[in-house]
Amino acid sequence: MTSTAPILTDEPPPLHAPPPRRRPLVWTVVRSQPQATVGALVLLAFVVVAVLAPVIAPYDPREKVGAVFEPPSSEHWLGLDDGGFDMLSLMIHGARVSLIVGFAAALVAMLVGGTVGLLAGYFGGKTDTVLMRLTDYFIVIPDIPLMLVVAAVWGRSLTNIILIIGLIYWTTTARVIRSQVLSVRERVYVQRTRALGAGHRRILFRHVLPQVAPLLVAITVLSVAVAIFAETAIAFLGLGDPTLISWGKLIENAFSRSAISVDAWWAIVPPGLAVVAVVLACTMLGRSLEDTLNPRLRVGHLSVNRFRMRRAEGEQ
Amino acid sequence: MGVLAREPRRFVHAVEGVSFVLRRGEMLALVGESGCGKTTTAHTILRLVEADAGSIRFDGTDISALGSGDLRPLRRRMQMIYQDPYESLDPRFRVRRTLEEPLEVHGIGSRSERRQEAEQALRLTGLDPPELFLDRYPHELSGGQRQRVAIAASLVLHPDLLVADEPVSMLDVSVRAGILEILDDLRRHGLGILMITHDLSTAARFADRIAVMYLGRIVEEGPSREVVDNPQHPYTKALLSVVPKRDPRQRSRPEILRGETPNPVEVPPGCRFHPRCPIAIPECREIDPELREPSDARPGHRAACIRT
C-alpha cells in the first residue's frame, strides 16, 4: 500500500549551496541496523587476532608445554590439548586458517556466482536457461559427500579446500544476483542506454553491475559464514590439510583423542564457540546489509493504530 | 509496418498495417488507450522491437533491415524520451555523466567538447546556469528538472527525430506545460517529434497532427485541430467526448463505450471497432476499412470507417 515515508516536496536544495553529499552507506546501515555494527566489530576482532597471531599467542602452538589435557590455569587460560599444546595459542593460530578459508572461498563463490547471475539475468533466454540448469544441478548435489569425494580425489591442500567450498556455495549468489539483474535490466535507464546505441559491456559494467554490487557484497559476507562452517565440517571429518591448525582440526583432534570421555571440555568448546561467534557475526552483518540493500526484502507497511494525537499549538 | 510481440505461448499482432509520415519540424501525436500498440509502434521505429513486415524509412534510408553495425550511426539521430523521469536516469550517475554518456558511447568529441555539449543541452532545456545542475544526482532534482535532464541527454547527440513516450504524464500539472514548451521549441528548430500520449487535450494543444490508434491500427489521422473539431471515426468521437473539460459549466454528455479495449489476441473480424461501435452496421463485420479521406473532411484528414 502507500509508503509511510512522508514525501518531502520536490524543491531541490538551495541553488547556491554545493550539492549535498549522499550519506555514506555504512552510516545508514549502522544507524538503522545496530546488529550490523556488532557483527562487523566481532568480525574485525577475529581478523585482528588472526593477523597478529604470532605476536599475541602466548606459546608456540607446536611446542609441548605441559601434560596432556591439562585443565585451564593462570598460565594456560584454555588448558592444554591432547598433545600438551596450549589451547589458547592453537585457537589464535587456528583463526588464521578458518578466516582465510572463509574469505577466500566466499570470494570464489562471489566471482563464480556473480558472473553466472549477471550473465543469466542480463542476457536471459537460452543463456539464462543453461546457466540456471547448471545452478540447479549444483544445488541438488549433497554438499558434504561431494566435499568428501573431491577432497579425497584432489588431495587435502588449503587451496583445494577453498576451491571446493567456493564451487559448492556459489549457487545462492548466482540466484539472488540473477533475480536482481532481471529487474535492473528492465529499468528504464538501462533501456534508454540501449536505445542510445551502447553495447552490452557498457550497460553491464556501468549500469547493471554498480546497481547490484552492494547486494553482491552482502551475499558474500553471508557466504563467509557458510564457508567457515563448511571448513570446520571438512576438518572435523578429517579431510582438512593435516599440516594446518584450524578450529575444525582442533575439534577433530580433541574428539578423536576422546577429550569428551576425560571431561576435557576446554579442548572442544572454545574452538566450537569461536566458529559460532564468527558465523554469527557474518550472518548479522550480512543480513543487515541485505535488508538494507535488497529491495525485495524491504516491506512497506501502512501501520494502523499507531499515530499520536496532539494538541494544536496554542491550545491548552 | 507490422510487429510481432511475444505473449505467453502465442504471438499477437500488436501493431498491424500502421503507416504514417513524420516530417522535419513537425510534432505528431500518437493517441490511444493502453494496449492499442502506440508504444510498440514507437519502439519499432527505434528498432528496439523488430518489425516482421513493412519498412521504416528514416531520412530516405530503409532502416528496418539494417544490421546493428549500420544502425549505430543512425541511432544517434533518433532519440527517445521516457515517461517516468524517476526511472529513466541512472540513480548513481550525476547529471554530468548522464549527459556525457551518449557522446562517449558514440565516441564524439574531447572531454571539454563533451562538457560544452552537456552544458549547451542543459541551457536548451531551461536548466540555466548549467553549473548548478551538472554535479547533482537525480534524487536531488524535482520531477520536472529530471525530465529536462532526460531531454537534454537526448539532445547532446543532435538528433533529427525525437520519440517522446508520455513525456509529461508522470509530472505535476504545474510543470507539464514547461516540458511541452521545450518540445515545441525543438520542433520549431526542425526536429521531428513523435509524441505518444493518452491525453487528447495535450495532443490537441501541442501537436501538429494527431493519429488515433485502436487495437494496433491507426483509425484516424489528420491535423490536430481538424481531428478534434471535426472527428470522423466513431472511436475518435467517443474518445473526445469522454475527455473531461476544465469548465464545470461544460458538462458534456460523455459517450461512454462499454467494456475495455479488447485483447489484441482476439482481434474481431471486419472493422476492429465494430463490437463497441455505436453506429456499426452489418457490413462492418466483414469489411476491414482502410484509411481514406472522408468527403466532408479537409485534405490530409483520413479515417478508417465505412460510415464516413
Add this chain to the structure above:
Amino acid sequence: MSLLEVQELNVWFDLASGGELHAVQGVSFELDAGERFGLVGESGCGKTTAILALMGLLPPNASVAGQVLLEGEDVLARGERTVAPHRWRDVAMVFQGAMNAFNPVKRIGEQIVEPMELHGVAQGREARRQAGELLERVGIPAERAARYPHEFSGGMRQRAAIAMALACQPKILLADEPTTALDVMVQAQILELLVALAHDFGLALVLVTHDLPVVAQVCDRAAVMYAGEIVEAGPTDALFHEPRHPYTRLLFAATPDLYGEEPVASIPGTPPRLDRPIVGCPFRPRCDRAFAPCGDVHPPLKAVAPARVAACHLNDVPEAVAS
C-alpha cells in the same frame, strides 16, 4: 449539522533526520450527505495525508491535531480507539492504486466479504449474497465473485475496489486518485459509477486528485490545497470562472483543455519544503501577483464571497489596486 466536519486538521511527520514535516496545516472543510467534494492539489500538497488522517490511517511517526466531527462526534478525540469503530463502517476509502492492492491468492468475493464479517455487517451466506449484489451494482456480474484478481482487467479491479469500500454501507466514500492509472474511457466509466453511487446511496464523495478537469466534471464543491493547506475552496464553477487565489487560476491555466484557445503555461518554481517554517504566503515565490504583504504575513483562509474561502492578500485590497 453537517455529516462530516473537519476542523483545523494538522498532521506532522517525525523525520528520520530529527526534524518534523508539517504535512497538513490547519485544514478545515464540511461535507453533507450526497455531496461530491473535490480535494485538488499537486504531489506532496498533503491531500492524501489529510484523508488518511480522517480514517486514522497514519504511520507511527505521524502526530495529528484537530477535530474530525462525524455527525457531531469527534472521531479523533481518543485516537485509534474512537476512530476504529467508524473506519470502513461510516467512512470507507478507495486507496490510490487500489486496483493493484488485492490479495492475489484470494477470490475477489472473499475479499469483499472480509470487511463485512469483520465489522459484523453480515456473515457467511448472507455476506456472500450482499457481496454479489455489490459487484452487480458496480457493474461486475455476481458470478465473477469466484474469480481471482488477476483475471480482472484494471478497470474491473477498480470497480471491485469500490465494491469493497461499499461493503459496510458507509456514509462517506474517500477516493484517492481513483482513475489516475486508467485510460480515459475507463476513467469515464469509473467516474460515472462514482457519481451514480453517490446519488443512489446518498453517499458523500470526497475525490482526491491532481486532475482539475476530473474535479470540474464530477464535484459540486472543491478545495485547492497547496503546501499542506487549503488555499481556496468553493463551488467548482466559481473556482474556474472567478478564482480568488492565484494558484487556482494558474493551475487551471496550466491544464490544457481540448477546445481551449489561450496558451497553456506552467507555474515556475517548486512548492516550499514543509520541514521548516514558512514565512509569509507559501505560494509567494511562484505567484505572478505577489505584493508587499505577501513576504511577511501568512494570509489567513477567510470568506471572500458566499460559500467561498480563499487565503490570499489580494482579496483584501480594492479591485483597482489588485488588478
